Amino acid sequence: MASIDEVIASISAGADAVNEIQAQVEGSKAMAEETMGQLQALNVEGAAAAVGACKDQLEECSAMAAALHNKLIEAATAAQSAKQG
Helix, strand or coil, X not given: CCCHHHHHHHHHHHHHHHHXXXXXXXXXXXXXXXXXXXXXXXXXXXXXXXXXXXXXXXXHHHHHHHHXXXXXXXXXXXXXXXXXX
């Protein structure tokens, strides 16, 4: 049977992993923005629009990761409350 401390540690590890994923997504988004700007400068509007759509999806992914991180922190807080009382 897992202890509350093990549950909290597991949740914390998940929150850390989500932060790493969000950082990777943000890096991909920055590359997409740079690529989109280069394509626009070359007047390759179709490809620029497609990369822009990619960037928009990455922004949504980042927001979802932030929301997931917040929920994991809430779960850890709830587990911590169980430990105290």
